[in-house]
Amino acid sequence: MSDSPLLHPADNASVREADTSNVFHSWSAQGTLAPFVIASGKGARIWDYEGNTYLDFSSMLVNVNIGHQHPKVIEAIKAQADVLTTVAPAHANNMRALAAQKILSHAPAGFEKVFFTNGGADANENAIRMARLHTGRDKVISFYRSYHGNTGAAIVSTGDWRRIPNEYSRGHKHVFGPYLYRSEYWATTPEQESERALHFLERTIQAEGPASIAAFLIESVPGTAGILTPPPGYLKGVRALADKYGIVLILDEVMAGFGRTGEWFAFNAFDVVPDLITFAKGVNSGYIPAGGVIINNEIAHAFDERVFPGGLTYSGHPLAMASIVATIEAMEEEKVVENSKHIGATVLGPGLNALKDKHSVIGDVRGSGVFWAVEFVTNRDTKEPVDAAWMGKLKAALLAHKLLPFMADNRLHVVPPCVVTEDEAREGLAIIDAVLTELS
CATH class of the missing domain: 3.90.1150.10 (Aspartate Aminotransferase, domain 1)
Structure with missing residues (x-):
């Protein structure tokens, strides 16, 4: 390995050739790649x-x-590597606790637990699992214009074309969320778009059977689908429908969270509080893979005496946790x-x-x-x-x-x-x- 020319490449072509010869790329036909x-x-x-x-x-x-x-984040990863590079998730570790505290310090009141994952897809996967177990219901409603990750339930919750070859998970329903520029509801104002999209969502709930629906899974601001900032009143209307029908509201902040929209969480701009918040990406800028679910107290304490049937080998990995702590501190200070x-x-x-x-x-x-x-x-x-x-x-x-x-x-x-x-x-x-x- 130490003799490999790839350690100190002199040109782009050699790196590109080695990459396309040995790496299988996501979402791509492999034969024509030129990364x-x-x-x-x-x-x-x-x-x-x-x-x-x-x-x-x-x-x-x-x-x-x-x-x-960012030098502070890099230094934190190096310092943690000198102390403890990995730990089983069943054990307690100070860096995991610190990371949870840092995240929770920017969450709304009523949240005191974080479940750590390896990224955004398995964050959404576990949020869906929590909602289904908490409600005893099965169905998940999400948007056609959405992306929630490339694992079993997350990819089927996704609305775009990537869902279609991967529909192996049960109980997923899709609706069109608000998108005034290309309105599905013949709306001409943001207020009309919000009202009509909410009407269609409620009719979908009623037609599917409210007692069968566990969760709404919605990106606070759909990202890959087009950065579709919700119109006035929409997210508050979804919250009201969730309360009316006993549905868990999961807001996916994987892309929109941790500063991307100019807020710590994008939903802060819409005066709404979800039941579960999924995150990844910006929490540590992807320096080391990390994600998670911020769980409201009601759902978290539902598992005080009941086993939560989910976990990951690298849940709360110390190097990732150190990068989260350093990232949030740097974001606060700067x-x-x-x-x-x-x-x-x-x-x-x-x-x-x-x-x-x-x-x-x-x-x-x-x-x-x-x-x-x-x-x-x-x-x-x-x-x-x-x-x-x-x-x-x-x-x-x-x-x-x-x-x-x-x-x-x-x-x-x-x-x-x-x-x-x-x-x-x-x-x-x-x-x-x-x-x-x-x-x-």
């Missing part, structure tokens, strides 16, 4: 093995909220969440809307904090999406201008790290402007 090569990064920038530096407007998979290679809100309100929001005024290919702009979507159309009146070929040209041009984008369907998701500076955010907007001018 982007990354050597390292710092803050909101990354670079390859040939010295090319890029502004990261993807945060990898919308998870590097604290930026690349006011990273406040920076996210400020950048969204003063730079990204106004800047992207100015681009919409300038470029007719932009049909819609939506978001908050450092969590924005730009939707591209061939015609603003018909809202016909641009095709994959156009999006491919957009991606290639952005990379040529040294900006690493996050693309989904006909959208560019503008999702830099929460530590992005005003100058870096404006630099990214200028690159997007220049590329759209070129493509037009």
Whole structure:
């Protein structure tokens, strides 16, 4: 291993060749892959093995909220490695307890327990399990426009195309959530969209049988599906329906949580409190895989005398817990969440809307904090999406201008790290402007 040229590669091509020869990539046909090569990064920038530096407007998979290679988080991982590298989840460990305390300090009142997982998918998996066991019911209602992870129940809760080849889990029902720009409810205002989407959700509950429904599983702000900020009153209406019919409300904060929307949890902006909160990604910026479920007291104490039939070998892994503690402390000290809100309100929001005024290919702009979507159309009146070929040209041009984008369907998701500076955010907007001018 020590003699391998891959330890100190001189070029991108050798890394790419070794990768595609030996690594099986997710969500991909393997034969035509040409992955982007990354050597390292710092803050909101990354670079390859040939010295090319890029502004990261993807945060990898919308998870590097604290930026690349934050020194405090790296040091915490190293320090924990010197003390204890792993521990069975049945044992007590100070770092796991500290991580739980740090997370709970930003949760609403009425939450005192955290169940740790390896990531967001198994966080949602275990939240579903808790809801089913707590209610004695089976069905889970989620959105067609959603992504909840690639494990058994999580992928079937997911609404997009990735669900269809993987439908092996039982009891999942889907509805269309609110999305005013492409309303399924013939709405013309946010208030209409909220009211009509809630009406359809309640009719679905009634048609499926309220006594059969264990949980709503909803992303507070659906991310991969298009950064669909819920309209006024919607999440509060879902909370009311959950209370009316005895349904557990699970809010998926895996992508939206820990600063991404300019809040510690995205649902804070909507004056709603769920029963279970799932998290991952931004809790430690993915430095070491970690996720979990924040459990309200009623559900947590339901298992005081009853065995919870779930667990993972690496639940609360010490290195991951150390990275969580250090991440949250750094975010508090450096006011990273406040920076996210400020950048969204003063730079990204106004800047992207100015681009919409300038470029007719932009049909819609939506978001908050450092969590924005730009939707591209061939015609603003018909809202016909641009095709994959156009999006491919957009991606290639952005990379040529040294900006690493996050693309989904006909959208560019503008999702830099929460530590992005005003100058870096404006630099990214200028690159997007220049590329759209070129493509037009």
